[in-house]
Amino acid sequence: MALEHALLVSLSERPGTGIELTRRFDRSIGFFWRATHQQIYKVLRRMEDDGWLEATAGDSRSTERRYAVTDAGRAALETWIAMPTRTAAMRSEVAVKMRGASYGDRTALLDHLRHLIGEHRTRQAHFERLEREQFPRPAELAGQRLDTWLVLRGGIKQEQFWVEWLSEYVEAWVGSETLAGARSSTSETEGEA
Amino acid sequence: MALEHALLVSLSERPGTGIELTRRFDRSIGFFWRATHQQIYKVLRRMEDDGWLEATAGDSRSTERRYAVTDAGRAALETWIAMPTRTAAMRSEVAVKMRGASYGDRTALLDHLRHLIGEHRTRQAHFERLEREQFPRPAELAGQRLDTWLVLRGGIKQEQFWVEWLSEYVEAWVGSETLAGARSSTSETEGEA
DNA sequence: GCGGGTTGTGCAACTAGTTGCACAGTGGGG
DNA sequence: CCCCACTGTGCAACTAGTTGCACAACCCGC
Numbered sequence A, B: 001m002a003l004e005h006a007l008l009v010s011l012s013e014r015p016g017t018g019i020e021l022t023r024r025f026d027r028s029i030g031f032f033w034r035a036t037h038q039q040i041y042k043v044l045r046r047m048e049d050d051g052w053l054e055a056t057a058g059d060s061r062s063t064e065r066r067y068a069v070t071d072a073g074r075a076a077l078e079t080w081i082a083m084p085t086r087t088a089a090m091r092s093e094v095a096v097k098m099r100g101a102s103y104g105d106r107t108a109l110l111d112h113l114r115h116l117i118g119e120h121r122t123r124q125a126h127f128e129r130l131e132r133e134q135f136p137r138p139a140e141l142a143g144q145r146l147d148t149w150l151v152l153r154g155g156i157k158q159e160q161f162w163v164e165w166l167s168e169y170v171e172a173w174v175g176s177e178t179l180a181g182a183r184s185s186t187s188e189t190e191g192e193a
Numbered sequence C: 001g002c003g004g005g006t007t008g009t010g011c012a013a014c015t016a017g018t019t020g021c022a023c024a025g026t027g028g029g030g
Numbered sequence D: 001c002c003c004c005a006c007t008g009t010g011c012a013a014c015t016a017g018t019t020g021c022a023c024a025a026c027c028c029g030c
Helices: A003-013 A018-026 A037-049 A071-082 A093-099 A106-134 A143-173 A179-192 B003-013 B018-026 B037-049 B071-082 B093-099 B106-134 B143-173 B179-192
Strands: A053-057 A065-069 B053-057 B065-069
Touching (some): A003 A037, A003 A071, A003 B093, A037 A053, A037 A065, A093 B003, A093 B143, A106 A143, A106 B071, B003 B037, B003 B071, B018 B065, B037 B065, B065 B071, B093 B106, B106 B143
Antiparallel strands (some): A053 A065, B053 B065
16 A cells, blocks of 8 residues: 555645645645545554654644654655555546447547547646746756655656557547548447347 | 446347356456456346346356346346446546655655556557457457447556556656756655755 | 534445465375 | 265454545635
8 A cells, every 4th residue: 555655745744634635645745545534544543553653732723633744654654665565456437438339339539539538638728837837957857856856757648558559449440431431331330239 | 336337238248157257357358457356256146136237157167147138138238328427436546645745755766657557558469469460450340349449448448547657757756867867866866865 | 603514533344356375176196 | 884085165353445424614796
């Protein structure tokens, strides 16, 4: 589980309250690790019990808690970063659907894929805007700032991957009005059988 | 959950036993949906109870069961394929580590990233070989064969994404002996502080 | 002061997946 | 025939994450 480590990274960058962390996970960190507030609060409590975090009173209300990383937490994060990482299993519903489109409504799927392409393009454009605004001079970056930029680059590349792949699929089935059109006609006949 | 749907797709392509499906999920389907045998057997049973699959005796032993999709299963798959798919949350431990490298052993992480790059390159080469062997003439593909090829294309692009991103990260920190070398020297100093 | 809406924190039921382990059927060798 | 190794099926404990809901503190308007 890396949520606790994602929290350690985020709190190492800047101490914060449960709700601030929730917002970070809805936004910037959420590109590479997403978490709900329920889970964040639960894991924060456990990390505090384990001695990785210390909590002080927050500012905005009596129940608010502000967390910071302890020396033990810092050590745990350091250890984890050096550990080998297993390659995560890929699981994509969209891919299952594309593979099984012959057994379903291909037209509906293609429409939906076009919609998803739009979403991925929007997200890519958003990341690219962030990149321009926050990292106008990447060649001058160093330290943790360089890391943050490079991870944002990953976000951009990931969205590009989705746009390319989904577009290739759609174009293969719809594509241009000439060659692909002939293919599309053939395949629809097969689908009916 | 899409395991049941991935199973419907796989069994629609070709009926099979639990162990055959397990092998398919270790190999070709595993690129876009991975599952353990324990999970597969559990879900197969449930799908049979729900009327989506029918089981007959297998060939290799008295306990072996061979599954095929029922009309109800076909209908369920068709419905699911036409449904909108929510964009899955991205969660990458490697990304968390890259973002938090300043708080850990960056040298160890960079070594590990180089290893991962090698793994992704190997997997990409494997997918590309499959592509050449099984789909020597992609322009002539149609129907379900075209889908299978296009999904394999996604596998190749996904590995390319990882190779590119991880390589960009490593090169930014190590890179060429000139410009990036100067940066690398600066950042190590920061890391010690 | 009161009521209503907002907000920070958190409980709990549930799901999907992981991991360790187990049983029994099968085949082959001694 | 017996024993051992392999193999197909499956149980169960556990984990991480999702979703619905809840409580209480806080603020603002009447």
